[in-house]
Amino acid sequence: MPVAFQTICWGDTLQAGDWPRVLDLLKAAGYAGVEIFQKPSALPPPEELYRLAGERKLEILGFSGGALVERVGWLEGIKFTKEARKPYLYIEYWEPGSEEALAQGLTLALHYHHLSKLPSIEAAEELLKKWPSLKWLPDTAHIFIGRQTTKHVIDTLFRPELLGRTAAIHLKDWTPIYGRFSHRFTRGFRALGDGEVGMRKIVGEIQKRFTGKDSWVVVELDYARSTPDEDMWGTAKTMAGWEMLPEPREDLKAEVARRGFPSPVQTEPPPFRADLMFQKASRCEDDFYPQLASVLLNCTQAQEVLICSLVSSTGQPTIRGRAARVGFTELLSRDEAKRIARRAAEAKESNVEVAQVESESTLLAVPVLNRFNPNLVRQVMVFRYDPQASDAAEKVAKHPSLAATVGDAVDVYLTEKCLSAAARAARLTTAFESSKELLDETAKLLRESLRCEGVTVFQWSPSTRRLKVGGTTGINWLPGRDGRARDHYEHGHGITGAVLASRSYAVHRHDSRDQTGPARHVPATSSESVTTPMIDSCLSACVFDREDHRIGVVRCRNPIGQNGEIIYFCEDDLSIVEAVMQVVQPALETFDEDRRRRDAFTLLSHELSNPITAMRGAIVDTNKDLGLGEYDRDTSPFKYDYLGQMEGWLDLMVRQLKQYEMAISGRKAPLTPRRQRVFFFADIVAPVVSQLRAQLEQRGFSPKKISYGELESWKSFPALWVDKSMFVQVVFNVLGNAIKYAHSDPNRFSVRIWGETLSDGVAINFEDEGIGIPEDYRETVFERGERVLEGAGAQMPGEGLGLWLVRRIIESHDGQIKLVQWRGRGHTRFHIWLPNSAVAKRR
Numbered sequence: 001m002p003v004a005f006q007t008i009c010w011g012d013t014l015q016a017g018d019w020p021r022v023l024d025l026l027k028a029a030g031y032a033g034v035e036i037f038q039k040p041s042a043l044p045p046p047e048e049l050y051r052l053a054g055e056r057k058l059e060i061l062g063f064s065g066g067a068l069v070e071r072v073g074w075l076e077g078i079k080f081t082k083e084a085r086k087p088y089l090y091i092e093y094w095e096p097g098s099e100e101a102l103a104q105g106l107t108l109a110l111h112y113h114h115l116s117k118l119p120s121i122e123a124a125e126e127l128l129k130k131w132p133s134l135k136w137l138p139d140t141a142h143i144f145i146g147r148q149t150t151k152h153v154i155d156t157l158f159r160p161e162l163l164g165r166t167a168a169i170h171l172k173d174w175t176p177i178y179g180r181f182s183h184r185f186t187r188g189f190r191a192l193g194d195g196e197v198g199m200r201k202i203v204g205e206i207q208k209r210f211t212g213k214d215s216w217v218v219v220e221l222d223y224a225r226s227t228p229d230e231d232m233w234g235t236a237k238t239m240a241g242w243e244m245l246p247e248p249r250e251d252l253k254a255e256v257a258r259r260g261f262p263s264p265v266q267t268e269p270p271p272f273r274a275d276l277m278f279q280k281a282s283r284c285e286d287d288f289y290p291q292l293a294s295v296l297l298n299c300t301q302a303q304e305v306l307i308c309s310l311v312s313s314t315g316q317p318t319i320r321g322r323a324a325r326v327g328f329t330e331l332l333s334r335d336e337a338k339r340i341a342r343r344a345a346e347a348k349e350s351n352v353e354v355a356q357v358e359s360e361s362t363l364l365a366v367p368v369l370n371r372f373n374p375n376l377v378r379q380v381m382v383f384r385y386d387p388q389a390s391d392a393a394e395k396v397a398k399h400p401s402l403a404a405t406v407g408d409a410v411d412v413y414l415t416e417k418c419l420s421a422a423a424r425a426a427r428l429t430t431a432f433e434s435s436k437e438l439l440d441e442t443a444k445l446l447r448e449s450l451r452c453e454g455v456t457v458f459q460w461s462p463s464t465r466r467l468k469v470g471g472t473t474g475i476n477w478l479p480g481r482d483g484r485a486r487d488h489y490e491h492g493h494g495i496t497g498a499v500l501a502s503r504s505y506a507v508h509r510h511d512s513r514d515q516t517g518p519a520r521h522v523p524a525t526s527s528e529s530v531t532t533p534m535i536d537s538c539l540s541a542c543v544f545d546r547e548d549h550r551i552g553v554v555r556c557r558n559p560i561g562q563n564g565e566i567i568y569f570c571e572d573d574l575s576i577v578e579a580v581m582q583v584v585q586p587a588l589e590t591f592d593e594d595r596r597r598r599d600a601f602t603l604l605s606h607e608l609s610n611p612i613t614a615m616r617g618a619i620v621d622t623n624k625d626l627g628l629g630e631y632d633r634d635t636s637p638f639k640y641d642y643l644g645q646m647e648g649w650l651d652l653m654v655r656q657l658k659q660y661e662m663a664i665s666g667r668k669a670p671l672t673p674r675r676q677r678v679f680f681f682a683d684i685v686a687p688v689v690s691q692l693r694a695q696l697e698q699r700g701f702s703p704k705k706i707s708y709g710e711l712e713s714w715k716s717f718p719a720l721w722v723d724k725s726m727f728v729q730v731v732f733n734v735l736g737n738a739i740k741y742a743h744s745d746p747n748r749f750s751v752r753i754w755g756e757t758l759s760d761g762v763a764i765n766f767e768d769e770g771i772g773i774p775e776d777y778r779e780t781v782f783e784r785g786e787r788v789l790e791g792a793g794a795q796m797p798g799e800g801l802g803l804w805l806v807r808r809i810i811e812s813h814d815g816q817i818k819l820v821q822w823r824g825r826g827h828t829r830f831h832i833w834l835p836n837s838a839v840a841k842r843r
Helices: 016-029 047-053 068-075 098-103 121-130 140-147 152-158 182-189 199-209 228-241 248-257 274-282 288-300 333-347 392-398 401-428 437-451 494-500 571-626 642-664 680-691 695-699 711-716 724-741 793-794 800-810
Strands: 003-006 034-035 060-064 087-092 107-110 169-171 217-219 305-313 320-324 354-355 362-370 374-387 452-461 465-475 474-477 505-509 527-529 537-544 550-559 676-677 721-723 752-758 763-766 816-822 828-835
Touching: 003 228, 016 047, 016 060, 016 248, 034 392, 047 060, 068 087, 068 098, 068 724, 098 107, 098 711, 140 152, 140 169, 169 248, 169 527, 182 401, 182 571, 288 320, 288 374, 288 392, 288 401, 362 392, 362 401, 374 401, 401 437, 401 505, 437 452, 437 465, 437 550, 437 571, 452 763, 465 474, 465 550, 494 505, 494 537, 494 550, 537 571, 550 571, 571 642, 571 800, 642 724, 676 680, 676 724, 680 724, 680 752, 695 724, 711 752, 721 724, 724 752, 724 763, 724 828, 800 816
Parallel strands: 003 034, 003 217, 034 060, 060 087, 087 107, 169 217
Antiparallel strands: 305 320, 305 374, 354 362, 362 374, 452 465, 452 550, 474 527, 505 537, 537 550, 676 721, 752 763, 763 828, 816 828
16 A cells, blocks of 8 residues: 655755755655645745656645645646646644635545544544545544544544545554643654554554555654654654565665755844743743743834733633733733634644734734644744834744744743652652642642642542542632532533543633633532632643543642733643643552552451351360360370460461551551460471471472471470460471472472570571572561572562561561571571570479
8 A cells, every 4th residue: 555754744844945855755765655744835836846746756645734725725726637636635623714625626634633623533523424525534643542542543444434535544653651731742642663552553454454546544753853854764664664665765865865955044043042041941930931021022122022822722722821921911802812812723834924913003923833743832922013113023024933942942941840840749759658648749739830729639430430539739629519419520520520531621710611621511510719719710630640541630720820810721731730640640559559458458357257256166166075175185185286276376367467457557567476385396396397297298298307306405495485376377487488499309308497595595497408598688588578589489489478477476576587508508597596585484
């Protein structure tokens, strides 16, 4: 199938004289066609452009740059032949002039875009149904963003009712790690195969199902991370590896580089201080926007300057947000703002487009584009000037890099704001032990970073499908405005629930008027009390983790302007919200996991209490039926006190459950021994060996391979004053490890246990001749969760808790345990020392 390349990554750097070089490069890279993004004023005359493409046997698929009316006018009079096929004209929404273009027999291709007036595939389908001659231009990244599965992308690309109307398929990759909103969203576009859209699988389906000479695929790289030439070439190599293009011709590339085709160089320096803009931006000062406005005032010699954000993602474009002004005594009137916003949105494909706006005095509006996406307006610069006394319009028009430089400066400033807020959020995640504390501090951080009156963070629980307040500051949330008493939002309930359901945001007033975003026209179902009487501007944003799962909604109230006035939120504020929440989310997941683990363990403890009680009762009844009291070997029918051992294990189980429950809940959980007089060999070692007999037999080991030194020495070994049940577990764990980590050859199995009486206490030693423990693990083997990850030991199952618990038990008796010999010396020996306080006094 034929593959084309869209020229968006070259942005506004191309001029008419550059196109021979660009087309030569595309041909050398193996592409069969081109979709041209640049506006008509950056192109040679259409006849010349088609001649250049025809000489290189490249098809021009379509034009996507500039306003639709510009492209229609530029193509007027062109005779399309078989050699020069009729191109499609890319549109993201039903632009002015769309009906006229169709009436003239031109082809329009509708491109659903995540940040456009058609933010959903469903909205695009409505237009396609209404206009049968309209073509469909799907984009793999935007489909993925809307539903987040590669399967959905494939299903949408090959939907039967749309497949026959597909003008081309845009191949574009994206990762959610940078976020879904404005400034951060556009950074998520990646080179093909570097994102999470599943490009290789999609390409495979395209190769199988999208065939024919008119089944065009268009590669789209939104911006260049190195240079446009190199990024295009690297993508061609990727496509060649996927067998969609021939191997790029390095010899032709070198020949193009030798020919050059340089662009005209601007010799006159720009009348502004770009370095000052970046200097202010890099310091991330709160007065950045006012300083920037002052620089613009000086370099253009306008009377007044206003910089404000353009909210144009959905609905009617609106000027609002972080306004900075010099000379403007008040913000623009509503009508003026609407006119400027509309003109700026229509001219968004070029940051050198100047929108002249009629008003009582002359206003000059210049759109400032997103540096990472030249298809998205970020800010609008508005200059008020007297045309009789100032040539501000000529200065701006003569130096088109002004808007680009402002866009770069704003981008650096906002990036620094995001990074600074994210770094502070990272420190918060290590400072608190509960999600409530963390979210309260997160709300404070957002409030400070956004300079607003209050912030509430709602957490989403997928299991209950509810949004509940997780943290708040400077604001009191008052539920039940719709007449129903609730302490939460449900999915789709109210503006906040609608924001969650739409996976987007809403900018609105407190009474839900003047909304933008997918949640507009949804009635408010709650209210908020703040200290400022003018409760006006609210931002509700759905926030996501790095896997793009919804984690909640952040509600912010009343941003405060440079002079203390209440202003409007804008899309740049979303970037700061998301930068913070993506850092906080992993800690919230940990807290949620701890809570789930704690709840599960509490349930488990409750459910185990009944069978434990029943077993204890069975032990008591057995003793009664046998007429047994305290165990006496001479009178008991059993060799060992099996019933007593069972009672001890049950008692230890109950105590450990309580210990673990305390530990999971975050409370200190010290081990408290219940001391009693114990004969170590008779009461502990011998019963444990008997209990391990099945494990020994399973591995083919003989119990006789366990030796105890001189048995007479055990008779002189003093009685201990320790917790019998705990020491049963000590011996069980140590001896069990010796069996578990023994060589498979039964003849090599050997364990020796002996005791020593010392001046400061007693010592108990366990020595085996198994696979051993590496010297590097001499200390860490006693740490919680630590296991030997080398050699044969790495293959053994386990959680690394046995020796950790042994050490805790020994230390609770004021003793110590050490690994005194290891594999390098032929043995593994554990040495347990207990002080004289653990020795029972003689009777």
